[in-house]
Amino acid sequence: MDVKKILPVLLILFFIALSGCITAGREWSFAINGDSSKSVNSSLYEKLANDAKTYDGVTGIPLEIFLAYYGVYPVTAISYNGTVYNWTDAASAASKDIPMLVEPNGSVYYAGKRAMPTDINVTLADKPGVSTLDVAPSILYALDAGGRDDLIHEKASRVVLFYLDAFGYERYQDARQRGLISNISSLGEPVKAVCVYPSITQNNAKAMATGLAPNLSRGDFRSYLPYNDTVFDILERKGLKAVWVDGNSPPVAVNDTVFALDENGDGSADDEVTAAAIDEYRAGADFMVVHYKDTDLEMHEYGPYSPEGLASVKTADVEVGEVLKSLDNGTVVVIYADHGCHNLTGGGGNHGTLLPDDMYIPLVIGEA
Numbered sequence: 001m002d003v004k005k006i007l008p009v010l011l012i013l014f015f016i017a018l019s020g021c022i023t024a025g026r027e028w029s030f031a032i033n034g035d036s037s038k039s040v041n042s043s044l045y046e047k048l049a050n051d052a053k054t055y056d057g058v059t060g061i062p063l064e065i066f067l068a069y070y071g072v073y074p075v076t077a078i079s080y081n082g083t084v085y086n087w088t089d090a091a092s093a094a095s096k097d098i099p100m101l102v103e104p105n106g107s108v109y110y111a112g113k114r115a116m117p118t119d120i121n122v123t124l125a126d127k128p129g130v131s132t133l134d135v136a137p138s139i140l141y142a143l144d145a146g147g148r149d150d151l152i153h154e155k156a157s158r159v160v161l162f163y164l165d166a167f168g169y170e171r172y173q174d175a176r177q178r179g180l181i182s183n184i185s186s187l188g189e190p191v192k193a194v195c196v197y198p199s200i201t202q203n204n205a206k207a208m209a210t211g212l213a214p215n216l217s218r219g220d221f222r223s224y225l226p227y228n229d230t231v232f233d234i235l236e237r238k239g240l241k242a243v244w245v246d247g248n249s250p251p252v253a254v255n256d257t258v259f260a261l262d263e264n265g266d267g268s269a270d271d272e273v274t275a276a277a278i279d280e281y282r283a284g285a286d287f288m289v290v291h292y293k294d295t296d297l298e299m300h301e302y303g304p305y306s307p308e309g310l311a312s313v314k315t316a317d318v319e320v321g322e323v324l325k326s327l328d329n330g331t332v333v334v335i336y337a338d339h340g341c342h343n344l345t346g347g348g349g350n351h352g353t354l355l356p357d358d359m360y361i362p363l364v365i366g367e368a
Contacts, residue, residue, distance in 0.1 A: 001308055002261060004245075005094045006213045008162045022101075023053040024200070025306065026033065026040050026042075026105075026251075027041070027042050027043075027277045028041060028105065028106030029041035029042070029106070030080075030086035030106065030118050030119055030120060031118070031119050031120070032066070032067065032070060032072055032119075032120050032122060033072070033119075033120070033121055033122055034119055034121075038072065038285070040066045040102060040106075040120070042104075042106065042182060043096040044066065044069070045061060045102065045104065047217055048061055048065055048066070048069065048216060048217055048219075049061070049222075050217060050218060050219030051216065051217075051219045053097065053099075053101065055101065056099070056112070058101055058103070058105040059101070059103070059104075060101030060102050060104070060109060061078075061097070061101065061245065062097050062098065062100065062101060062102075062166050063078070063098075063100045063101070063102055063108065063120070064097070064098060064100075064197065064198075064354050065216060066102065066105045067122060067354060068197035068198075068216060068354065069216055070278075071127075072122050072124065073124065073127065073194075073354040073359060074124065074126075074127065074194070074196065074354055074355060074356040074358075074359045074360070075122055075123070075124060075125075075353075075354040075355065075356075076088070076124065076125050076355075076356065077122075077123035078090075078100070078120060078121070078122055078123070079120075079121045079123075079219055080108065080115060080117035080119065080121065081115045081117055083115075085100070085110070087196050087353070087354070087355050088342070088355060088357075091342050091350070091353045091355045091358070092342060092343060092344055092345045093344075093345050094350075094353075095196075095344075095350075096350070096352065096355070097199065097352060098353055106115040106349050108120075112170050125356040126189075127194060128192050128193050128194045128360070129193070130150070130151070130191050130193040130363060131193055131194045131195065131196065132193070132194075132195045132196050132204050132207045132208050132338075132361070133196065133207055133210050133211050133212070133213060134150040134151055134211075134363075135151065135161075135208045135210050135211070135336060135363070136208065136209060136210055136211030136230075137150055137233045138151035138152045139152070139154075139159055139161070139231050139287060139334075140231060140234060140235075142155060142156040142159050142332055142363035143152070143155075143156065143159060143235060143238075143240060143260065143273050143286060143287060145234055145238050145240070146234070147171040151191070151334075151363060151365055152332055152334075152365055154332075156307045156330065156331070156332040156352055157161065157286070157330065157331070158260065158281075158285070158286050158287070158327075158328065158330075158332070159286070159287045159288075159325070159329045159331070159332045159333075159334065160277075160287075160290065160324070160327060160331055160332070160333050160334070160368075161287075161288070161289045161290070161333075161334040161335075161336055162184075162290050162292070162320050162333070162334065162335050162336065163205075163208075163289055163290065163291040163292065163336050163337070163338065164292050164295050164313075164320075164336070164337050165291065165293050165294075165295050165296035165337070165338060166201075166295050166296035166299045166300075166304070166337065166338070166339060166340065166341045166349075166351060167295050167313065167316070167337040167340075167361075167362070168339060168340020168341055168351075168357060168358065168360055168361055168362070169190065169192050169193075169337075169340060169360035169361055169362045170207045170340060170356075170357050170360060171304050171305075171313070171337075171340060171341065172184075172190055172337070172362040174305065175310070175313045175314075175317075180310060180313050180314040180317060181313065181314070182315040182317065182321075183317045183318070183320050183321035183324060183333055184317050184320055184364065185364075186262065187333055187335060187364050187365075187366025187367075188364055188365065188366045189364070190246065190335070190362035190363060190364045191362070191363040191364070191365075192273075192358050192360060193360070193361050193362070193363045194360060194361065195207075195337075195338060195339045195340075195358075195359055195360075195361050196213055196214055197214075197273065197354060197359070198214075198221050199339035199340065199351050199352050199353065199354075199358040199359055200221060200297055200339065200351065200352050201296065201338050201339070202221065202223065202224055202251045202253045203222070204339055205250075205251035205252040205338055206223075206224075206225075206227065206251075208310075208338065209226055209230040209231055209232065209252050209254060210226050210227060210228050210229065210230050210231070211227045211231075211291075212226075212227050212228055214227075215227065224250075224251065224252055224253045225252075225253055226252060226253070226254075229252050230252075230255075231287065232254040232255050232256060232287075233254075233255065235286065235287055236255060236256070238364045240287065241256075241283075241285050241286050241287075242254075242255075242256060242285070242286065242287040242288070243256045243257075243258055243280045243285045243287070243289075244256065244257045244258065244286045244288075244289045244291070245258045245260060245273055245276050245277045245280055245288060245289065245290050245291065245314050246258070246259065246260065246273065246289075246291040246293075247259070247260060247261065247262070247269035247270070247273060247291070247293055248261055248262075248269065249273075249293075250291065251291070251338070253296060258276050258280060259340045260272035260273045260275070260276040268294050268315075269293070270292050270293065270294050270315065270316065270319055271319065273290060273291065273292060273319070274290075274319045274322050274323055277290040277323050278322070278323060278326045281323070281326055281327065282326065290320075290323060292316045292319060292320075294312045294315065294316065295309075295312045295313055295316050296313035296341075297312070298311070299312070299348075299349040300348055300349055300350065301348055302347075302348060302349075303343050303344070303347060303348055303349045304342075304343065304349045305343070311350070324368055327368035328368065329367075329368060330367065330368065331367065331368040332365070332366075332367055333364075333365075333366045333367060333368055334363070334365055334366075335363070335364035335366070336361070336362065336363060337361040337362060338361070339352075339358055339359070339361065340356075340357045340358045340359065340360055340361060341352045341357065342358060343357060
C-alpha cells in the first residue's frame with residue numbers, strides 16, 4: 001500500500017467528518033416575525049424532539065409545532081428567504097401534516113428544497129379569545145363543581161354537550177346558510193372559538209374533557225389517555241352522573257363510556273348513539289357528551305362540502321333534534337366541534353394544521 005497516496009484521502013475524509021460534527025452540534029436560531037422572544041433554536045428543537053417526523057426520507061420537526069409552541073396561529077401564509085407559501089395551498093396538497101420540516105441543524109426543508117432562514121414571516125388570521133380549553137371549566141361551573149363561567153353564566157341542573165366531529169366554524173356557517181341545521185341553529189348564535197393544535201380528534205377531545213392544553217414536548221397527540229382528571233372524574237367525586245355516549249371508538253378514555261354499535265347495519269352508529277343518549281338522559285345523567293362521528297368520516301372520504309359531506313351534517317342535525325325532544329326544560333345544551341377541516345386537492349378532506357379552516361370551531365350555548 002502506498003502511504004503517500006492514501007494519506008491525503010484520509011485527511012480529506014477526516015476533515016469532512018469533523019465539519020459534519022461541528023455543523024450538527026453548533027448552536028443555531030431563527031426568529032418568528034422578527035421577534036427574538038419567539039426564537040426557534042437548537043435548545044427548543046431538543047425540547048420538542050418527540051415531535052419529529054420523517055417525510056420524503058427527511059427527518060425534522062414540523063414548523064407548525066414551533067408556531068403552536070409560541071401561540072402563532074391561525075396561519076394563512078409563511079415566507080422565508082424571499083419565497084411565500086400559501087398555507088391553504090400547502091394544506092390542500094398534503095396528505096397529512098404540512099411537511100415543512102425544521103431539521104436538526106436549523107435548515108428548513110419543504111418540497112425538495114432546503115434553506116437556512118434567519119427569520120420566518122407568518123401571516124396570521126384573527127385568533128379568537130375563546131378556545132376548547134374553556135369548555136371543561138364552564139361545564140363544572142354550570143353544575144356547581146368549581147370551574148369558571150367562561151361560556152355558561154348560570155347554574156344548571158343538567159348539561160348535554162353534542163360533539164360534532166370536524167364540524168368547524170366555516171362548515172357550521174355554510175350549513176346554516178344552506179338550511180341544513182335547523183335544530184342546531186335554533187339553540188343560538190355560535191361563538192367563534194379556536195381548537196388546540198394539532199387540530200385532530202384525540203388531542204382536542206382530551207383538551208375539552210380536561211381544560212388542559214396538550215404538552216407539545218410529549219408528542220403523544222393521538223393518545224386516548226388524558227393528562228389529568230377529566231370533567232367526568234370531578235363530577236363523579238361530587239356524586240353526579242357523567243356519561244360519554246359514542247360509537248365503537250371514543251377519542252378519549254373516561255370512566256363512564258357507553259358504546260353504541262351499528263346494530264341495524266346501516267353503516268353508521270350515529271342513530272344508535274342517539275337512542276343510547278336518550279336512554280342515559282332518562283336514567284338520570286347530570287352531564288352527558290353525545291359524540292357524532294359521521295361528519296368526520298364523510299368529510300375525509302368525500303370532502304366537507306361534497307354531497308356526502310353535506311348530507312352527514314344534515315343527518316347529525318336530525319339526530320341532535322331527536323335528543324333535544326327528550327330533554328327537560330332548563331337543561332343547558334352545548335354544541336361543540338373538536339376541529340374544522342379543509343378540502344384536499346386530490347379529493348376528500350383533512351384537518352390537523354394551523355389553517356383557520358382547521359382551527360376555528362363553533363361553540364353554541366343554548367337551553368332545551
